[in-house]
Amino acid sequence: MSDTSINIVIGGAAGQGLATVGTLMAKAMTRAGYHILVNQKYMSRVRGGHNTFTIRMGPDPVVSITDDIDILVALDAETLELHKDDLREDGLVIHGDDIDSAGFNALRIPFKDLASKPLFYNIVALGVLGGAACQDSAIFETLLSETFSKKGDAVVEANVDVIRKSFEWVKEQKVSFSCIASAKESNTDRLMLNGNEAIALGALAAGCNFLSFYPMSPSTSVADTLITKGRGLGLKYEQVEDEIAAMNMAIGASYAGAKSIVTTSGGGFALMVEGISLAGVSETPIVTIIVQRPGPATGMATRTEQGDLNLVLYAGHGEFPRAIFAPGNVEECFYLTHRAFDLAEEYQTPMFILSDQFLADSYADVEMFDLDTLPETTKPLLKTESEPYKRYELTEDGVSPRMIPGYSETLVRADSHEHDEMAAVTEDGANRVLQNSKRLSKESGLIQDVIGPDHYGEEKPDVLLMCWGTSLGACLEAADTYEGKSIAVLHFKQVYPLREEQFMDYLEAAGEVVAVEGNATGQFAKFVAQETGFRVGSYILRFDGRPLSPQYVLKGLNSII
Amino acid sequence: MSDTSINIVIGGAAGQGLATVGTLMAKAMTRAGYHILVNQKYMSRVRGGHNTFTIRMGPDPVVSITDDIDILVALDAETLELHKDDLREDGLVIHGDDIDSAGFNALRIPFKDLASKPLFYNIVALGVLGGAACQDSAIFETLLSETFSKKGDAVVEANVDVIRKSFEWVKEQKVSFSCIASAKESNTDRLMLNGNEAIALGALAAGCNFLSFYPMSPSTSVADTLITKGRGLGLKYEQVEDEIAAMNMAIGASYAGAKSIVTTSGGGFALMVEGISLAGVSETPIVTIIVQRPGPATGMATRTEQGDLNLVLYAGHGEFPRAIFAPGNVEECFYLTHRAFDLAEEYQTPMFILSDQFLADSYADVEMFDLDTLPETTKPLLKTESEPYKRYELTEDGVSPRMIPGYSETLVRADSHEHDEMAAVTEDGANRVLQNSKRLSKESGLIQDVIGPDHYGEEKPDVLLMCWGTSLGACLEAADTYEGKSIAVLHFKQVYPLREEQFMDYLEAAGEVVAVEGNATGQFAKFVAQETGFRVGSYILRFDGRPLSPQYVLKGLNSII
């Protein structure tokens, strides 16, 4: 498939408002009917440094980010310096007065002429960018009107005025930049949101009504979104004193009938490990969102990595069931989080969503979620007829009826010790075996419910790229682009548990299996080896804090094949 | 080999002093030149309930505990009721007035006649037990004199008097209990200590001089011993506010030049997971002792399990090297802890000792440790000539010279972010790859240093029992006892990293490989599959809170073969 997209990089320092420009641009393009995919790279600081906001857009679905740049909006000189090598030959540089762009196909913006004060420079940049991308001013004007409507008519007008002028100015320039193809569709119900927002919405759609969290990049916007959008829906929330409190408070709320969520990143999750074990033994549903960044320890707070799979796989002392989902794109963030809530309640055990900074900050256009066809989520009991009520009743499938305390006279007792069916502490060996086995037997149900990996491409390819979570897009585009050999992709959006029969044929049919992961040790591939005995032939690993791109995968492929 | 040992079980309620009787008995027997092995089972309460103190003893080395009972000392009626089924046909029951032992080969002690007050009843029981085991009073008298010497001559005399009387009383009884064979050797340099004590002594021998901890069963006696025995050697110690403080304080001390140890159990360790990651990225040596108990969460506080291997294998967010040792007996506790300190300093990364309640409380006789032949442990630098000093210098083997701050004018800077060689924060991608790879490359050295598993028995056995840590003894005795097929044992005392070539031949040569573990899911066997692709044929797993016994293994074997 020929590439119909263009890739726009906006670069500058923190505090220059590039995320504002970028987000508005992406939103306008979504409204114009384009498909978009955003990649944000930024430093762990509030002002200064070097950040980028990248939008890939086109009339066809955009599955992956890319390294090549079509339009570079340089808000400072460093941006041009750092990114000029990725600029396509016919690429365009848009910049202000203070930058020397000699030798480039460039558009120098006379900011002072187009705006009365620096406050509006962002809008100028947006207008010029929109114009350069051959778009119409109208969508932008509406967008700005909506954005600033709360600030009053005067502000709206001023902004609209600036954007209009900027569009007009571009038209007068001689830019040798070929226009992007027109949008093919104009789906008015298309949303633009990023991975973290989609997780939050998926949770709300599942009925999530309790959030306890401690802020940690790059997870905080899940909490932000839940609060901003959820409190009107009845969500109760609290930013707590530490991550231990976050997990334990969510467990307490869940016990008392809330649908609880906890949001964090690897370091914060490390502090929740004991609490996870408590959820396991007390059989309390809990959904934990882990948005990864590079470790160990503080690592790189605003960068990306897929380095915490092992931690999440084995978090908690002792043995108990769980399931782990790893969305490959924004849409999956929504649906998998919804599913995690359903399974958490059904199996009364912890569920995890494993995302990372890349997807967290990656805006994409998605179809409007259809709430009416979403499956109903499992509900606990508010009453029971069977007396005495046994919270930890031994059942065939290991699932005991979970009742919420406070809605009848029946007492609900939950315990962190090894306990009997009534939650009484006991050190009896036979009881221990029964209860521990009961909990673990829930795995049989969870295995039945596993979402198998998605397979893209030929059944017997020369090379099969095995990936999970957020590396989906890069693999798909690399497979699509590679010439000379057939490359297929096997993408796991549920990474635990695994159900061998769902994918072993694919692994065995491929000429070679290459694991593609955003970490240094190939954690998922090793886990597949453990579960199936199948060991991959080679690895393409990235752990420099940046997301996997098609170019990076292709380079890896070339050195392997 | 015919069994020359006898197995004595002392049972009663917490607070009845059975550990006192048991420990004195075990010590006397060690001094008499017997080999001993103790198994303690007790409830998580201070008074009441049902506890046992079991001593297996004999002229030949005792490698394992056993379920069969030769002498049952019943301090209460419940003890007889609970353990009568394990009593050998010719077994002897020793008990007080209030117990009905009709139908048993029994010795009823007239406590009131032999002691003037209840305070001495324990000593009476000890004397009767010693007499019934055909021992001589003298060793007991000396032991009591030493034990009570601090309390003054009167107390010593009273105790000696009671024990003498008790021995005399036994002689007058008609006991149809055949005497234990005499001790073969009388090594005066033989020590009696349990697993936790041996860990503490191994640490002290390695120069450990800093302990921070939070009490948690069954690990607390490691800390107790370190403090009691170590403070005269210069150990600085502190019981801190929580496990997070314990780990971080130990890291701070290690940075400043201490040899730090942290002691805990699974639940406490779960809280240290973030700190472990800090040790990894800051490259700070730290030795953590995890004495396992059954989980999840509070689980069974005073029982045993090997359920936290996975947690320790993957504790910490991000990726960094480590090594994990799992002693199989008391002696290994000493030597492996010593080694862990050496490697922690050499590789500047966390080291772990994974023991459990069974071994923690299991007294055994061991050869006097030869301090003079112990290898010297690695030492950090106090000064450096090379300026500027780079704490995170890139080197071939990944190990940078570690300098202790405060002994010269050179500044020592350590950091939890991704950093450059000088410990400055940087988000540079290339640097990230270099530093992350540097840290991980220490694994090559660690792999060279791996202690391979011990193999016992035929090279090509019908069945190979693959075990790790504290299940060694049960496997050895089961292999030895099994008739009809050849059974060998492969025991891992280092469980991470693994070096395939040290053991793959054994796995492949065996007719069948059976994993024997004290957990419900076969964690180690799964890890072996991950690392080698080798999947065991079957499992013998125990997770009822009790240690693996030869009888349990044999029962498992019979159902498999």
Added chain:
Amino acid sequence: MVSIEQYGEFETSWCPGCGNFSIVKSLKKALTELDLAPHEVMVSAGIGQAAKTPHYMNCHMFNGLHGRSLPVAQGMKMANPEMTVICESGDGCSYGEGGNHFLAAIRRNLDITLLVHNNQIYGLTKGQASPTTVRGMVTKTQPDGAPSEGFNPITVAVAMKAGFVARAFSGEPDHLVETIKAAVNHKGFSLVDILQPCVSFNKVNTFAWYKERSYILEGHDTRDWCGAMEKADEFDEKIPLGIIYQNGRQPFSNVGQLATQSYNKDDLKAVLQSYR
């Protein structure tokens, strides 16, 4: 009318003579006198001897982790404000492992009651110093004497202007019952630090020791912060029992009956629309 029998009688694993017996009995009595039935009470407990309390009475129970009874209790209350929520734990649990939650709970001021069985020792783990152990006391793990100053929860709670701060003593059960009732009745976070002799491991702060120096406060102005600070500081020759400090701070109100609450689909649709 609720009767104390509804709370049941249970066999315990405590040592004979332990102060905990009186506390669990007083708690049952207080709840009965408040006319609260077992199904109207949720108890969150940590781990320790004290934390075994809900196992020995009929009530809704979540027995969680050492040090974490407060976050669990607060989660419960946020999800079901109709329930009476009581947090049961020891001094180690509440002021040691859980110290950070203690500070946060006071600040947050959810309407829950924290009962701390303060035996000035780690009982269940057999006698190590706890945060409230007096400086210098010798134990197995503190052979040179506990090195830190003992923690006085009352001074900290009063300093932070907690809404309800009281001290009681297991050896004064009638007063203890009344104090628990006042604490439960208080709207907002209430702390009752209960002196509790541990007969097995604390040979210093014994029943007699507490009995000798404790006295029931009379005529004390619980609304006077400065006076309360002074009373809070008394823990030596004399130990005052009673409500030390009380105020009318507004309780945390971001709570809801979450088990029966579901969102309006149109509202969520509107939220989704906001991403267009």
Added chain:
Amino acid sequence: MVSIEQYGEFETSWCPGCGNFSIVKSLKKALTELDLAPHEVMVSAGIGQAAKTPHYMNCHMFNGLHGRSLPVAQGMKMANPEMTVICESGDGCSYGEGGNHFLAAIRRNLDITLLVHNNQIYGLTKGQASPTTVRGMVTKTQPDGAPSEGFNPITVAVAMKAGFVARAFSGEPDHLVETIKAAVNHKGFSLVDILQPCVSFNKVNTFAWYKERSYILEGHDTRDWCGAMEKADEFDEKIPLGIIYQNGRQPFSNVGQLATQSYNKDDLKAVLQSYR
């Protein structure tokens, strides 16, 4: 004689106008005036804007985890009591995530100095409420206003009879320098809570806000606990700066020069013999 240049000049990643600039400068100045060279000073830091401080000065540095600067600092001091040990962190780090360590460090009383850059906000994570945020302040994650009462570290530290409790302000650098010097000179745990405007995220507690109401204490009796509690409580119309409370508590003494210490083999042999 140490000169301030020895502490170096570094590029920072702080926002222009941030109060942290003045604090790092004052710290360097204080250490210089105390005649302490960089290699005589160990700084332990957590994570946050404040915690970046040791990256911007020459000194021994251990930059650890969010909330954990105190345990690390205490470990350092126990292993090398000859060093001046300083703990650098923000209000979130020290009173939020690290609250339990704050309580324990006061009780333990090791001879270290805790400097808290108190901007009443989470700076590095972009503006959530911190423990010291005033109740009701609206932020992105507290759209209905911060629900909890703001934490006053000074009252808690005084209530616990910390050995040295002071408040300073980045906008009063001379006073700040003197306060840091006094804190470092104090033998035992010393707290300096430093008011620090965050220009990016705290639009309420600004430089002007602090400037307006802060005043340097004069004639205050730092040894009078009751008077200190009253001063500590002042944080509204007026904010006192200076040493609020000081006493002569004995510092924690179970420390040693551990890097150069090794045991006597005969002593260890004697220990082993005790197991016979």
